[in-house]
Amino acid sequence: MSSNSMSAIKLRRKKNVKKGIQFCLMVCGASGTGRTTFVNTLCGRPVLGSASGTTQPRDYDDPTTAHLEEGVKIKPVTVELELDEEGTRVSLTVVDTPGFGDCVDNEASFGEISTYLERQYDDILAEESRIKRNPRFRDNRVHVLLYFVQPTGHGLRELDIELMRRLSPRVNVIPVIGKADSLTPLELAESKKLIMEDIEHYRIPVYNFPYDIEEDDEDTVEENAELRGLMPFAIVGSEDIVEVDGKRVRARAYPWGIVEVDNPRHSDFLAIRSALLHSHLADLKEITHDFLYENYRTEKLSKSVSSDPTSASYLTTTGPDGDSMDPQSLASQSVRLKEEQLRREEEKLREIEVKVQREINEKRQELLARESQLKELESRMVREGTPLQQHALQHQQLGGGNFMDEEDDETRGGA
């Protein structure tokens, strides 16, 4: 291998290392709950910009644009984050969703968000069933959704319940309270309690830092219990740097004091940041792939099978009233679908093989026919004793040697 291609491989490896672990975060919630500010705080730079598409902070004092949402289209943005001095990197994709408020059609934005989540699953599903994989394929599945609850001091609104309920079968939902510095510590504690009570009461399957006292080690149990105890996380975001005790920190400065983003006594920002980007990144990805995606895949495949009239034989696995099937028959069904597809591919290949074989046989037949023609011609010449000159000429035409030599030989041999 040339040194050139060796260094190309090295370079590629370096690039892969540099790119880091991929992770995708979606932020969702009512307009003005601090989603954009949180993302920019998390990334340490203005990743999500204003409505005009620039990265300048938006002018909220302008009454003509203050009510506008920042871009109604769901568009992922990817940033490379260096997490520590050792160079641990995360390639973070952030998906901001259109905010909703009292005057917006909430149903439409619910639909848009869940369609987005499902589309990422569909892409994987399609890629998985391709015979030849696309090397440039990008997995854009959302691993976690931070749902921003307004800092009202109350529990959840109907809208919050509805949305979290609808999206939690498709994505890990973690509830947070946006702009938590609007509440006093007492109000915040009370609000957290009410929100968790609502989540329990309405049985919303949020991501609750699952652990198993019997199976997991002590540290994991302790860490997860602590994080669970913080739910819903109190978020404070700020893109401003303020000097506190001679140190420059990210904070919000008010006439009555300073709220520090990274101070655990002021907000849960550090806790959620470290859970998302360090401690629970892998778990969130695993649940997304092994559980949420797997469920979606099963649902989708069973639906497409039972709606496909050509595969009537599979219908027998559906319950008598069209109910969904039990997991085992669903699993065996998806195996059967794969087998069916492979069988069809094999058939196609066999057809091609047969066609090529037939063409080869035809050519061989042709060749044999020509050979026997040639032989016949030769023996006829011998039989008829063709005049010398003509014979030689014919011989030459048939690929024989030099005319004069032939003549010599014939003269001698014939004597």
Ligand SMILES: Nc1nc2c(ncn2[C@@H]2O[C@H](COP(=O)(O)OP(=O)(O)O)[C@@H](O)[C@H]2O)c(=O)[nH]1
């Ligand atoms: N008090 C307070 N205000 C915030 C916080 N985060 C953002 N804001 C302000 O709330 C307003 C809306 O924030 P933005 O991030 O655009 O919210 P989004 O509509 O959910 O994206 C802006 O004026 C922000 O400066 C916070 O943690 N605390």
Ligand SMILES: [Mg+2]
């Ligand atoms: Mg925003």
